[in-house]
Amino acid sequence: MKKILTIVSIALGLMSTPAMSERIKDLASIAGVRSNQLVGYGLVVGLDGSGDQTNQTPFTTQSFNSMMKQFGITIPEGARMQLKNVAAVSLHAELPPFAKPGQEIDVTISSIGNAKSLRGGSLLMAPLKGIDGNTYAIAQGNLIVGGFGAEGADGSKITVNVPSVGRIPNGAVVERSVPDNFSNGKPIVFNLHRSDFTTAKRVAQSINELLGPDVARPMDSTSIMVDAPVNPAHKVNFLSLLENIEVDPGEEAAKVIINSRTGTIVVGQNVRVKPVAVTHGSLTVTVDEAVQVSQPDALADGTTVVLPESNVGIDEEKNPMFKFSPGPTLDDIVRAVNLVGAAPGDLMAILEAMKQAGALQAELIVI
Template sequence: MKTIVKILVGLLGLALFAGQAQAERIKDISTLQGVRSNQLAGYGIVVGLDGTGDQTTQTPFTVSSIISMLGQMGINIPAGTSLQLKNVAAVMVTADLPAFAKPGQNIDITVSSIGNAKSLRGGTLVMTPLKGADNQVYAMAQGNLLVAGAGASAGGSSVQVNQLGVGRVPAGATVERMVPTSLGQGGFINLELNSADFTTATRVVEAINRNFGPGTAVAVDGRQVRVAAPADNNQRVAFLSRVENLSVAPGEDIARVILNARTGSIVMNREVLLDTVAVAHGSLSVVISSEPLVSQPNALSQGQTVVSEQAQIEIKEKKGELVMLRAGATLGEVVKALNAVGATPQDLLAILQAIKAAGALKANLEII
């Protein structure tokens, strides 16, 4: 327990040091409205697998895809032919089309099996069109898969390292169509903060106006800042380069404690505070054991064998001492106080909720 406390305190010290670092750039805490990536997806076929492809009897869409592909290449498969394919797998291909991507540029793709293929290792993706939300083709994908895993099986035993059903093809897709992206509207551009915060928005406005003159930037709300920009595209790009590299001290984060009820994980940010509170923590365990009892009659008694169960119930309650948790001004002090209770992470889930209900935990509790 002491070792865990030391590790937590050390990590918290690093987190607090990072939290006190110098101001961040505007490009790190905001994005430019309209400048965004777009998701692409497509259905494709991976060939060249070493007997680890889809079982075609259970994935008929793989066979249909092969027949359709061969038909487009002028190869007709007689009706009723049963194809037993082992080196082919049906996959879903996904990619992100970056902003300002031009035709001819290459982007990375992810290839994921949608059938029951054992592995995509060593396969080659056949030319696959990638479409956007408007059902238009924006890129064409093809290439050899890179699968970060390995596996082997024999005699009913198998060994697998990492995920074999997903692979990547670096620069595996070529952009065929660009998405028009405008840098702002008319004489303005809009900066959107990653997290809505009125303090941060005000400081961004002050930093821009201090460097480019009063009235250049105006805060629309807690997330959006409108900035007057040059009309000429070349001057606008240079202007944005200067704006995004300005340093701004972000506003303080909201005190927040994240509880994961499934894993018992507890994460707090450095704004969490704790008032003085007394906590008593104990544990209650109930043990139920059952032992079969067999009654065997004598050989000449003409009796019957009787089997009964003898149950034993034991209730154990661990004594919980009342622990005084002093008010903590830093996250390190809060963690030290909670560890003083001697509870497990699962117990801390209930303790933190009780402390919050008592009004001693100055933070928002979020359960995920």
């Protein structure tokens, strides 16, 4: 029985349904109000023999020796340390906008050596630095590791998830604030998450309808400049008002997205086709090899003969040519595809051929 392909339609709304309004805070972000990435290096201790093999990771030993010197302990030169319970790790975190000293942020820890697992380990105090080289947070604490592994004496082993990566919720304390231009008295700029001239125009219009003409001005398809109060307290109240204004965003460009691995096809709302005729059919050839035994009667003179027998069958499925009228809607396309009865792989070829022929008025994206 032929499978009928299900097409998933993604759009803000079908042609028969009105566009849904969205808040400005869901459509855009404020220029300059952003998070910052932090990175660091440190040591995880307390591992149950699953740390770095220091003969292969000399940086672990160097880091350990440097740490011990800070506590007044000198390691004899040339000493071979076997630090099976220590692992060198990299740290990374995201510093939220307006984060102040004393606040806590999450930290992710990843092994950079050959440690088998960070499970049960503790991170020693390590600085988190920004791109400018300044330290913005200090991390320390016990790791939470979602993965684990087990190994048998014969070398067999099993691993669940990734045991060489862990996380410390609220594991870093912010030590320095990132300078911002929020209080510089300049106009506010909203940057749309999806560049669209129609949406930029409608955002500016909605703000001007509430606050008066020329308060907001679209700069391009992404940015809208808005005159704002100079006083920071007034600016907060002003932004609280603006970000809750509802706007009808512009419709997405016509797209057809094909996932070649799973056979999933996503058709956008505004996809149209020019007049085109499509035919779909399949030819199945089956060959069965068998043997037939010819045996003489009991009283007859003769020998048993084995004869090969081949059965060849041809099954040609005939589907009529289907014609798309000019400019059908999404519903028409879905209905037509189901009538043709194309399998996922066949439909991909049909859509690609229609695009090459100039009949598909949409961007075709294969992932």
